[in-house]
Amino acid sequence: MRDLVKDRIVFATDFSPLLPDRTASPAASVYLPLHGGDDGFYHDRILLGNLVAEAKKQLTAAFGKRSFASLAETLEYIVANPAEIVGDKGVRGLGVLATNEQACVYRLPFPVEPRVQVGETFFLKPLLRDFQYGSRYVLLGLSADRFAFIRGSFTSLDRAVLPVGTDDQFSELYPLEYDGRPALDYTTLEGHMSPYHNYRSRDDVRKEESEKFFRYVGETVSKHLMPACEVPVVLVALPEHQALFRRVADIGCLLDEGIEQNVDELSTAELLADAAAVIGRAREARASSLIKDYANRRAHGGSTDDAAEIGMALVERKVRALFVEEGRELPGTFDEATGKVSHETKADHGERGDLAGSDLADALAQAALRQGGDVYVLAASDMPTKSGAAALFRY
Structure with a gap:
């Protein structure tokens, strides 16, 4: 049993x-x-x-x-x-x-x-913070000759297992040749003096081989590891690698801000703290941008704080972001099949006044999450409206 x-x-x-x-x-x-x-x-x-x-x-x-x-x-x-x-x-x-x-x-x-x-x-209302943008993220640890894919949350980091056949080191990917000549991996490169390959400098070779490896990493991340790109990606790499990787790789969910350190030189606690700081700033910036969009599009029907309109927009699957006031309950119910919103008080339920489903904001948030919309739980002072809930439409 x-x-x-x-x-x-x-x-x-x-x-x-x-x-x-x-x-x-x-x-x-x-x-x-x-x-x-x-x-x-x-x-x-x-x-x-x-x-x-x-x-x-x-x-x-x-x-x-x-x-x-x-x-x-x-x-x-x-x-x-x-x-x-x-x-x-x-x-x-x-x-x-x-x-x-x-x-x-x-x-x-x-x-x-x-x-x-x-x-x-x-x-679900107490859980909403755990479903917000950035509560799950990915760290892409990158050095000159290897990369790591690390999934993160508020409290933990877990190194992802790469798909079978995916190489994570330069020397594994290009073991035998470089431009038709024997290849030197980065460990070997650092131990020799220039000139290399047609008498070019070590720096020139390093740059060219880095670019080749970084293109491979970008393609691997985009095609195999994150096809849906549903969470933000934070690049953890030295400044010179940050610049080159961003130039040659195209990852739509890669954040503009990265962690400019060698991932191998950071402890788990240090990496988690740095990631939390980057994600926190990204979340604030994203929420601020969406709130501005809410205000700009209000006059043209692109956003609303009317619960009935939010309900119908959810039925039409066009809610891009839902803003919910922290600590405030909106008594009422929402039928996700029809979009009907009913405003009630707990007294209307009699003895069942405390039952789940009587909080309209919670019901709307659940529907938005099921459709892949962003849900933000904000302090009253940060809300774009005083109604307790507001929605920004996708189109």
Whole structure:
């Protein structure tokens, strides 16, 4: 039984593959802040147990005889095995989205308010920061004779395994010849004196061989490693390599700002901190640009803060970016099939006033994410409108 329950738990990092707009069974959304340390962990475990007990209470009140036994078993397993569920010490918040069939666990790099909501849909608002542009990115570590592809998040870096047959070193790619002559890889080049190849200087040979290798890296990244280019790419390379690579390679999602250091000389902590700084500035710039577009296109129907218009735009799949005010709830519902928006208060739901789905902003954000739109959770002072939600259209 333990293994059966454990098999229902998925540690999720992405949005769309796991979360339907509506579930076939009752759904529970549980959020827990994590404080770290032995004392913090002890209190977090008690709070998690209280939240799960509240979830079962709400499920009983809302769904009566409808079965949620498997869901309850999964939540109880999570309470009984918190160390396994939390994992990395860098995790500062936990999100659990559970049904009878599956539980998606999100390990978050930021704290969340403790919260329980149950219903026929999940409540995602506390997770939105983890789905924003830049929460997932790629570092392209590049030197004169090798490259690495590293996937990153707020809290971790993982070196990607290259496809079979993909060379990541110059000496592997060009082992035998250069312009019809025996090739010298960069280790060999640095150990000899000029002249090389038709009596050209070592610098000339280095530049030509770098350009050849960098073209190969650019083509490999674009064609094989990131065909959809759905996340930003940060180039980690020395300044002279940055300039040459950007001149010869065409990667649409490569950020203008890179990390101008040799990737092999940075510790994981240093690289993670540098990447976070670059991504943070890129996100702010992107949001600022989209907000300007929102203002400029408002008069021509290219953006709106009217919830009903946002709903219809989502049905037409034309929302490019959705701005949601942080910490503000908009009571109401949204039908993703028809685009109908209903404004309500929690009192309108009676005893089910706290159920997921009553927050219109959350429902709109979920729909936008399912369509590949950008969602930005902004402070009230940064919002382009006072309505609590606003959308910029694709066209």
